[in-house]
Amino acid sequence: MRFSLRPKVIAHAHCDLPCGVYDPAQARIEAESVKAVQQKYQDNDDPEFRTRAILIKEQRSELVKHHLWVLWTDYFKPEHLEKHPQIHDLFWKATKAAGAGGAKGSMDPAKGQELLDLIDQIAEIFWETKKA
Amino acid sequence: MRFSLRPKVIAHAHCDLPCGVYDPAQARIEAESVKAVQQKYQDNDDPEFRTRAILIKEQRSELVKHHLWVLWTDYFKPEHLEKHPQIHDLFWKATKAAGAGGAKGSMDPAKGQELLDLIDQIAEIFWETKKA
């Protein structure tokens, strides 16, 4: 049972009050969806289903981009950037990987995986800054 | 480091293809934000800040409701309901707890906590159905 296994994990989120709650899981969850939709598209020839898959993936990819942009601008501070100078480039690549040249523009699950891998790199840095 | 501590946890999400990805964390993250905003409101007398807090909490509470509704309608199946007959009532109470009579209509962090507790009850059932 998930919550009992990690009783101290607090979910994190965003708004721009700011409430102080952030969590890369928001982007990752949508990216999981992107990859799952790509896979289901490959497994299903029905044209109506495929059209729905394309339009739904478009929305979920956009949500990935949004959650990543928010994290980049609102959570990360100059002191984080000093310690992790790759942040700018990593977010740029990850949001591009969610866009037309990446997961948004392709029905290949490999593109969804590339996006997930970049989000995991971001999450790793995020959780390091939380420990500090 | 978060992801290394729970290497088998897959983030879950929703769309209505369906992609098959669901996770109560989406609702919980927004509810954490709701409670944090309520707390910040209590700690800050500035009228501009307080107006912003009210409008932002309104949005995050609405997101909580949306994520819960999606989970209720789209994830749960008749066989889950048979085993957990409290599902309907629990979601009804939780979405009400996010609304005007609960966290949306109050700046008291206790209302945010009540909402979080109900979401945790939902999450417990959710992860039980995932084990099955």
Added chain:
Amino acid sequence: MRFSLRPKVIAHAHCDLPCGVYDPAQARIEAESVKAVQQKYQDNDDPEFRTRAILIKEQRSELVKHHLWVLWTDYFKPEHLEKHPQIHDLFWKATKAAGAGGAKGSMDPAKGQELLDLIDQIAEIFWETKKA
């Protein structure tokens, strides 16, 4: 002329102040649109038109779900549930009928009609509670 024929009918709606204005017509209007789009899709082979029909029906179905969820959580009270214990299940079925397994996932007008019939059952209960 419509308004002169039913001079005492007050239109109803929703927000979560709450304003106290609710009306199942909001869900029904969108469901009418869902079924009409399904019919037009059947009557038209043009691929551009069909793609537009699929994406527009996706949006209208989502609106149906939203209006129903709002009604379920925000309008209905414990005393209504006591008198109409089928409310939870009826809304669950109706929102499912608007989703991937129902009108959202199919271009068959029969699926749109099933959704309309469930909404009419909800409307009947709604207007009964209003008389009380």
Added chain:
Amino acid sequence: MRFSLRPKVIAHAHCDLPCGVYDPAQARIEAESVKAVQQKYQDNDDPEFRTRAILIKEQRSELVKHHLWVLWTDYFKPEHLEKHPQIHDLFWKATKAAGAGGAKGSMDPAKGQELLDLIDQIAEIFWETKKA
């Protein structure tokens, strides 16, 4: 009971396929909400409630404008305009009455009523064109 009293009334709505379903009730329902919120604001001195009322009325007024614009552009045709040359001006006044100089910019229920009256004038013309 509403639906039994007018069993042949078909609810109408909009999308831009077009599905062919339109109904001034969509605008009217939101305008009813606008007026109800204005009234509740007058009856309640609580500053948190009042802030919520202002932001919710802002949203409902915007929805009124949107539903009216859609009806004006998408439903009405040149032949309607020929017979009802006041259409342009009536929609212009009604959408202005929903905006900053009208119901959006005031907490006075009289402004909500003015908006409702203009929508009723539009509805009268709409249902006349339906009979033709």
Added chain:
Amino acid sequence: MRFSLRPKVIAHAHCDLPCGVYDPAQARIEAESVKAVQQKYQDNDDPEFRTRAILIKEQRSELVKHHLWVLWTDYFKPEHLEKHPQIHDLFWKATKAAGAGGAKGSMDPAKGQELLDLIDQIAEIFWETKKA
């Protein structure tokens, strides 16, 4: 040529406070996108690309309509209408040209150009009223 005629002009926009900032460029930018998408659709046979083009054009066309409606209702005043009595009809035609019978319902760039031409006529009147 538009921009050379008003070298000192500051870009303008809208909200409904009102902030007093309006600019037909908002509608024109989206209409440029509509036409560009139509052209790219004609130049690309890939079915996934074409589905994405249709759904994206749907969104951009809707934005054109929204920006035009806002300009019509919120910026223009009775005194403008007196001097430019064609305003109502011009906006009606332009928003129709962005809809199902125009650029939204067709992948032909000629339909995008017709929309752009109507927006340019609106912009001409707009900037004349600004000079006054």
Added chain:
Amino acid sequence: MRFSLRPKVIAHAHCDLPCGVYDPAQARIEAESVKAVQQKYQDNDDPEFRTRAILIKEQRSELVKHHLWVLWTDYFKPEHLEKHPQIHDLFWKATKAAGAGGAKGSMDPAKGQELLDLIDQIAEIFWETKKA
């Protein structure tokens, strides 16, 4: 002065097909609105007006952030970054200047002006890349 320097420029916009149409004017227009709202807030003591001003500025600031994020991720390419290595930092500062620590979190028009100045720096680079 911006517009006089590029008299033949056609307005540009964004979607993620991509259509290839981009224009920093979209962000600037919303930022102009942000500053105008801040000024009107300073000039008006009415509490209802002030609440509306705060919530409207919240929306326009969010739009500024969105338009800037899109430009950063979707328009700019590695070759632009090579020639203008300040791009990452400039967009980070500009989106922060539109957020809680900047124009979103303050009713001071000076904060709106700081945002406008950063957008103008971005626009300058943008138009240089267009000339190349």
